[in-house]
Amino acid sequence: MDAISLVVDVLLVGMTVLAALAAVASRDVFRAVAFFIVFGALMALIWLRLSAPDVALAEAAVGAGLTGVLMLETLGRIRRASDVEPVRERPRHPAFAAAGALALVGASAAAAAVAMVLERAPEGLAPLVAGTPGPMENPVTAVLLDFRGYDTLLEIAVLLLAVIATMALYPRGRPSPAATTPLTRGPERGMLLGWFVRMLLPVGILVAGYLWWQGADAPGGAFQGGTVLAAVLILMLVTAVVELPSPRWLVTRLALAVGLLAFLAVAAIGLWASGAPLDHPSFAAKPLILALEAVLTLAIAACLAALVVGVPHVPPRRPSRDGA
Amino acid sequence: MILDALSVGLLLAGCFFFLAGTVGLLRFPDVYCRLHALTKADNLGLQLVVLGLVLRSDNPFTAGKLILIWGLALAASATIAHLVANLAQREGHSPWTR
């Protein structure tokens, strides 16, 4: 059994490194992105082999799925937007490549040495997490929302910041073909695609809700559910099954910010009830965390969808009222 | 015991169809033939793998989830194949003839 698992792991790591190599070495960017998506899928399998199903879920949804879609979307828009000057890559340099290979081998040897040292380390933080009473059965959710709530709070803030920064790049009235050219409209959007996307919506909501509920005591949680929901939203937006909501609407802004706001509210409740921010009062810890996670799921979905779909072109206001 | 044997048989048959589909994807002459290999053979392979796993699953919820995944993959591959073929046709790729 050990021999079989060793063979599987060697194959898996080897394929992952090869996929990364192909993604980095390829001079055709489309090809590079395709290999990067393969790399992400293989990474998800590696997380499973390391018994980290929560990370595997996030990697499959975000690392392979969303990041790949983001890159393909950008490439597609760049291709359609205007005449873009072709990139002239540096000529291949054997000495450079050889130095890289040498560094690679050296680093691997160093890591093997470090691994030997680490082998003697104690059993890690898992017993500590398991031994601390908390409302969450799933230790990863417990760390994310109970013990290390600040990390997650700041994570949501970074996500929102990325959305705001993206919006700020496209001020009102500035035409931006590379950002706002609609992608999948016209004849290629057949009836079949529309049917598929509409059918996907209830399934996506079901899966996201399941992941959210399950996250309390098994792999799953707000981020995994949020990405599933985001994927469905993105499909609906890029296939124009629904109109792109303007980022200037209050509803849109609320949907994007509601995660951070809810988190701050929970922090305030903790401050009021037990004197420390994010210290969930024991009488309501589980419902509080579950409610927070539900809101986070929606907000993460909205933010990720906004990042991928981008900002629709907003026509300028009537002249000379815009002070900015 | 019989269940185990049946399940292993189904999984192996599924792997065979995946292999056949991949060979078709790599060796067939044009977009349409490749789509044909990819959707037909791989969907059958996936169906056999899902069936094999359903036989091994320990409760009906796992089985239900597996079947849901299968249905989603089926719908997605049909849609994607349609989109790719549509695009290929509009870009003027004519089907391969002998």
Add this chain to the structure above:
Amino acid sequence: MNAPLFLAGAAALLPLAIYGLAARRHLVSKLIALNIAASAVFLALLAGAPPAPEGAADPVPQALALTGIVISVSITAFALSLLRRLVDERGRVDLADGDDME
């Protein structure tokens, strides 16, 4: 669990990604390299952690990696929208000056 094997994988991925970051000019290629570097770091983080008694991975690095994945996608998305803006302004997808190209 073959932790040293996965650590070696991480150690192979990181220099590979740094090479890509330095050698490629297309900014999307640079972003791919950056994402691979991030994955390598998460892999080292999880594979390097001692396994928990029940065989599941240590939940703390798992939570760190989860957070890191979401931060990476945020950064990638922002960088890509910067790139779109660059395409609008300059009509190019790299940062070469023009005089350093022979």
